[in-house]
Amino acid sequence: MNMTRKINVNVSQTVKNAVGKNEDFHFYVDELASDDHMPTYAGFADEKYTFESMDESFFEFLTCKIHENGIYIRMIHATGENTPDGALFTLECGDSTMTFETAESNVLVFEFADYGIKILNDEVTLGATVDGGCAHTPYFAEFGSSKANDQFLSLDNPLNKQVIDLLLEMIVLDE
Template sequence: MEIIRKNDINVRKTVEKAINNHPEFHFFVDELSANNYMPTYAGEADEKYTYDEMDDGFFDFIERKIHENGVYLRICYLTGEQTATQAKFEIEMAGRTFSFTTTELDSVQVVEMADYGVKITPDKIILGATIDGGCGQTPYFAEFGSTNCNETFMSLENPLNRFIITLIGEFLDSI
């Protein structure tokens, strides 16, 4: 299971393919600060690019931010619910919906909504997620397997994370 890989993707095609147009998320790609916070999401960016369509200016902005501190590209959105015996998640990715159900309730954390994606830097791609709730008020990037925030949420022992890693890996390999 690869959570860090060489940056060998076409960023423009990856961004274009990843768009879900999810009404809850206004930023599907966000610049990162040196400590992996997302200043645009938090309303603290010193530079913002407002776009009506994905034009050359938008991709110039993304390329510039990749070479500064990287960008976070949200690839899938997840909603979850839990019953007494199972947790069920609906995952939206690239215009498709996937369902994931598990009875391993001790290994997953059910959240109302989360997003998963990749941190893109000039030389590598790292799978991760933005986390809100229980981790502070500002969402931030945390790598799968990280001890940041909630270990259950980011753990590689979490069957949901393993499923999402597979989905995102297949997505990136299909570009």
């Protein structure tokens, strides 16, 4: 599966899908550096904008950044816990929360993780936020890449298959 595609994303509608009118949203939009690091983590949406103030100037800012080094839209916040039979994950996206349970023993269970999309010009890449290590900024990594723990970004991971389906449902395309 190719994690990068050339498509025309309606950024404002996709961001609004990610936020889902949830005033206490865990979701953010962040500009990316040329090496995919997030220099302003936890993001411009968290730092400067409430849902009501995601106005025309905010989306003009995003359009500018899309054509520089790209932006990252965090669309899913996941938490996980071990169960006697495997793992249970809670996926928060938009204004909904769902659970995903797996009995597979090879699934990496984490306290929390962020999944989303990178948009650079007309290319959209599906991936996740990866911890940059102690005192380092986090960065974006696409699914299937070797930029983090192999299990975390693996396309064989059943959680990631579920996350990718959700991401594709939340992206709004321009016609």
